[in-house]
Each structure stands twice: as structure tokens, then as C-alpha cells.
Amino acid sequence: MDVLIHLFVGLHIIGIAALLGGFLTQMKAMGRGTARFVPGMLHGALTMLVTGVALVGLNQADHHHVNTIKIGVKLALLIVILGLVYVKRDEETVDKSQFALVGGLTMANVFIAVLWT
Numbered sequence: 001m002d003v004l005i006h007l008f009v010g011l012h013i014i015g016i017a018a019l020l021g022g023f024l025t026q027m028k029a030m031g032r033g034t035a036r037f038v039p040g041m042l043h044g045a046l047t048m049l050v051t052g053v054a055l056v057g058l059n060q061a062d063h064h065h066v067n068t069i070k071i072g073v074k075l076a077l078l079i080v081i082l083g084l085v086y087v088k089r090d091e092e093t094v095d096k097s098q099f100a101l102v103g104g105l106t107m108a109n110v111f112i113a114v115l116w117t
Contacts, residue, residue, distance in 0.1 A: 001062045008058060012051040016110060018044025019081070023103040035099045036092060037085045045082045048109075052078070070116050077109045 022041035029035040052074070059066050081102050088094050 001058065005055065005058050005062065008051050008055050012048060012055060015044045015047030015051060016106070018047065020044075020103070020106050020110070023099075023106060026099065027103075030096055030099050033096060034093050035096070036094055037089050037099075037102070039089070041102070042082075042085050042089055045078065045085055048078055049082060067116070070112065074109055074112055077105045077112075081105050081109075 018040045022038045022044065026035040026038065052071075056066055056071055084098055084102050088098065
């Protein structure tokens with residue numbers, strides 16, 4: 001079971017990398033006001049959602065303690081991220097504040113995962 005959990009943690013990190021990497025590559029365009037949500041950002045957020053839910057289930061099945069408040073906060077942030085990226089995915093440009101919000105919430109999600117013990 002540990003191997004399966006570690007596999008899903010790796011896939012979860014790949015999802016974070018896709019979402020945050022898409023944001024970081026668009027930062028220069030954000031300064032010009034031409035930033036957009038690239039498809040990799042949507043795929044990364046969806047990967048995070050699916051693997052995160054799977055990780056909660058796998059950890060509970062393996063009788064590990066799951067901090068449900070932490071998971072709930074992370075899920076709420078991810079739903080906001082996913083909603084913004086999904087709704088604005090076909091627009092040529094995205095408002096700077098919305099784009100920055102997605103990047104900020106993504107980084108907050110990472111720091112919650114790492115620092116909240």
C-alpha cells in the first residue's frame with residue numbers, strides 16, 4: 001500500500017508542477033496584460049484533485065491519520081482554482097487579478113501541504 005501511496009504523491013506533485021509551472025511561464029505576459037490560462041494549468045488542477053482524493057482514500061484505507069480540516073482547506077482552495085481556470089480557459093487574456101489569484105492560491109496550497117502538520 002505504501003508504494004501506491006507514494007505513486008499518488010508523485011502524481012500529485014506532477015499536477016502541482018503543471019499548474020504552478022503554467023502560472024510561472026505566463027508571469028511576463030501577466031505584466032503586459034496578455035496572460036491566459038494554458039491547458040496544462042487545467043490538467044494540473046484536475047490531476048491534483050483526482051490524486052488528492054485518491055490519497056485521502058488510500059491513507060484512510062491504510063489506517064493513517066488524515067487531518068480532515070487541512071484536507072478541507074486544501075480542497076476548497078483547489079475548487080476555487082479549478083473553477084477560475086475552467087471558466088476562463090478559452091479566453092485570449094485573463095484579468096491580472098484573477099490570474100494572480102490562481103497563482104497565489106496555488107502557492108498557498110503548497111505551503112499548507114508542507115507547513116501544516
